[in-house]
Amino acid sequence: MVGASILRLVVRRLLQAIPVMLLIIAGSFFALHLAPGDMVDVLISAGGGAPSPEMIDELRRYYGLDQPIYVQILYYFRNILSFNLGYSFAYDQPVVEVLKDRLPATMILMVASVMLASILGGVLGMIAAAKRGTAADETIRVIGLLFYATPNFWLSLMLILVFGLKTGWFPINGFETIGSPYTGWRRVADIAHHMVLPAAGLSLIFSAIYMQIMRASILETASLDYALTARSKGLSRRQVLRRHVLPNAILPVITMIGLQVGTVLGGAVVVESVFAIPGIGSLAFQSVVQRDLNMLMGVLIVCSVIVILANLLVDIAYQFVDPRIQGD
Amino acid sequence: MTGADNSVLPGDVVARKTIRQHIPVSPATLLGLAIVSLVILAAVFASWIFPCDPLRIVGKPLTWPFQDWRFPLGTDALGRDILSGLFHGARISLLIGLTATLCALLIGLTVGALAGYFGGWVDEILMRITEAFQVIPNFIIMLVVISIIGNRVENIMLAIGVASWTGIARLARVQFLAFRGREFVQAARTLGMNDLRIIIFEIAPNALPPVIVYTSVIMAVAILFDAALSYLGLGDPNFASWGGMIGAGQSVFRTAWYISVIPGIAIVLTVLGINLIGSGLNDSLNPLLSSRR
Numbered sequence A: 001m002v003g004a005s006i007l008r009l010v011v012r013r014l015l016q017a018i019p020v021m022l023l024i025i026a027g028s029f030f031a032l033h034l035a036p037g038d039m040v041d042v043l044i045s046a047g048g049g050a051p052s053p054e055m056i057d058e059l060r061r062y063y064g065l066d067q068p069i070y071v072q073i074l075y076y077f078r079n080i081l082s083f084n085l086g087y088s089f090a091y092d093q094p095v096v097e098v099l100k101d102r103l104p105a106t107m108i109l110m111v112a113s114v115m116l117a118s119i120l121g122g123v124l125g126m127i128a129a130a131k132r133g134t135a136a137d138e139t140i141r142v143i144g145l146l147f148y149a150t151p152n153f154w155l156s157l158m159l160i161l162v163f164g165l166k167t168g169w170f171p172i173n174g175f176e177t178i179g180s181p182y183t184g185w186r187r188v189a190d191i192a193h194h195m196v197l198p199a200a201g202l203s204l205i206f207s208a209i210y211m212q213i214m215r216a217s218i219l220e221t222a223s224l225d226y227a228l229t230a231r232s233k234g235l236s237r238r239q240v241l242r243r244h245v246l247p248n249a250i251l252p253v254i255t256m257i258g259l260q261v262g263t264v265l266g267g268a269v270v271v272e273s274v275f276a277i278p279g280i281g282s283l284a285f286q287s288v289v290q291r292d293l294n295m296l297m298g299v300l301i302v303c304s305v306i307v308i309l310a311n312l313l314v315d316i317a318y319q320f321v322d323p324r325i326q327g328d
Numbered sequence B: 001m002t003g004a005d006n007s008v009l010p011g012d013v014v015a016r017k018t019i020r021q022h023i024p025v026s027p028a029t030l031l032g033l034a035i036v037s038l039v040i041l042a043a044v045f046a047s048w049i050f051p052c053d054p055l056r057i058v059g060k061p062l063t064w065p066f067q068d069w070r071f072p073l074g075t076d077a078l079g080r081d082i083l084s085g086l087f088h089g090a091r092i093s094l095l096i097g098l099t100a101t102l103c104a105l106l107i108g109l110t111v112g113a114l115a116g117y118f119g120g121w122v123d124e125i126l127m128r129i130t131e132a133f134q135v136i137p138n139f140i141i142m143l144v145v146i147s148i149i150g151n152r153v154e155n156i157m158l159a160i161g162v163a164s165w166t167g168i169a170r171l172a173r174v175q176f177l178a179f180r181g182r183e184f185v186q187a188a189r190t191l192g193m194n195d196l197r198i199i200i201f202e203i204a205p206n207a208l209p210p211v212i213v214y215t216s217v218i219m220a221v222a223i224l225f226d227a228a229l230s231y232l233g234l235g236d237p238n239f240a241s242w243g244g245m246i247g248a249g250q251s252v253f254r255t256a257w258y259i260s261v262i263p264g265i266a267i268v269l270t271v272l273g274i275n276l277i278g279s280g281l282n283d284s285l286n287p288l289l290s291s292r293r
Helices: A002-034 A039-047 A053-062 A069-081 A095-130 A135-149 A152-166 A184-222 A225-232 A237-259 A261-275 A280-289 A293-321 B027-049 B082-118 B120-135 B138-149 B153-164 B166-179 B183-190 B195-231 B242-252 B258-285
Strands: none
Touching (some): A002 A293, A039 A053, A095 A135, A095 A184, A135 A184, A135 B258, A152 A184, A152 B242, A152 B258, A184 A237, A237 A261, A237 A293, A261 A280, A261 A293, A261 B138, A280 A293, A293 B120, A293 B138, B027 B082, B027 B258, B082 B120, B082 B153, B082 B258, B120 B166, B138 B153, B153 B166, B153 B195, B183 B195, B242 B258
16 A cells, blocks of 8 residues: 555656756756857867868767757767767776766765754754753854854864864875775775765754754744644653654654755765765866866766655655655 | 755745844954944945055065054065055955856856746756865866956956856755745746746745855855955956055065955954854854854
8 A cells, every 4th residue: 555655656756757848958058059169079189189171060960060959958868878979088997987986985975964854863863852841952053153154164074173183083085094995894984984074064053953953843843733642642742752742743854854965965065075976066166166077067967867766765764754645 | 066955944935034133243243343343444435545556666674563654564575555555455355256146146046046946957956066166176276257248346346146046046956945835935926927037926925034144155256266366366456455465465475464364364364254244144143053152
């Protein structure tokens, strides 16, 4: 029963995603088209030397750049849909290959950050709601406001200063120890050790947001009739909170996590650059510096797919938490 | 597919008189106003107090704060005055924060108003476009815009605006949808008013208050975006900026960390101030929402 409705949900969401994804691909085509210089110009400047005008024309014909724009866009759609994201002259490799190398680091950073943010935000929000109006509540609120105003790159630098340079507790750059002497669980531990500071730097702003939503949501749910009924049945406050209030109060937080996957990925561009993590975020930044627009569009398309899939996961999680919700 | 349709709660119809009469201004809002006023003063009087170009080398490099009275906050690795940089940086931060917000408002209100007012296929197309912009991470949108049109100040403003309008569009759409069937709109239509005038003069004044509250969020985020771009070295190199100062300090971070720490504090305080004002505005304009606290 639940399985069938989840399958329906997945199919419906994927169908809804198709027009959006097509729009994004069309958008990236026009972005490439608007940018100064076409692929052949990039090719020539990367190759050095001065090819003859005939050869330039030949190259333009070869890449279909002499075709009218509606033919070019069809070529572009065909390429993207067959996972051909073009060639990166800065890396001298197909864009897809570079993205494949860089994706794992970003996924790990992203998952770690989202988990850290939701656990920290959830717990702080719960404490604040339980101790509403006390000094503890106020303190948590102020901390939240400060986190919410702190740029992630600066926070990352502060973490590097305190927990990296001064105390030496955590490594301050890279994804794992260079040369990677470790295998198996030792390697996992090594990577986790490297991810602590970046995940903290990326996630604190989000934990502030989740905290605020969690607090408001618990207070609202706890004031509803059914929670009062449970309380008047003689259950303790703790029992009511755990069994009756939390399962409902957590829904808005889950919604927010889904809405912010894109923002987390955007933050990863900056944080990965601070910590020199070889992910797709730092790749996006480098491709702007190297004027490698093919690569930047590749990152854009991969990020969009990640955001769409993450939202699908959130919708599925939603169904498990609250089976009444059928999606819209 | 990006979750709930209204990520920001649309405010209920606002009773305007509540603004001054019932809600006292909280100390937190006053603090926010004080901070933001100071930043504005710094921006306005920057060239009067520090007539010298903040990017010029004026003293011994790597002077720590409180060592030399000529440079109260010290100098950076090249010997540029940090305090002067802070004052001039306030200018560019506020300028970009303000103009990028206006740009986001312009795009968002236009899209949201058209979608909500006309409905039907106009709504369908505009909302799919909005969704596409929401799916692409906002920072990546900015990188794309900058790599196409370059990194002069006005281009950065545009890039941040293009990356920040979707929330406004959704909020405005919900508002216009709620108002378009109301009697006063029908009356205006019966009087023969055209759609453009109805949108601008009849609905917009009623639909705007929740959008105005939301602009403070956009502005705070715009300042953070601008700081991140200039930190990465993608800002306009011709102006001193807080993010740029933090980035410049990174090469000597191990020994002279104050160079990167000080401008960061300025960013945190400014964004905090704007957020405090925003939540104060929210309390005044949406009394129903804030009573839940």
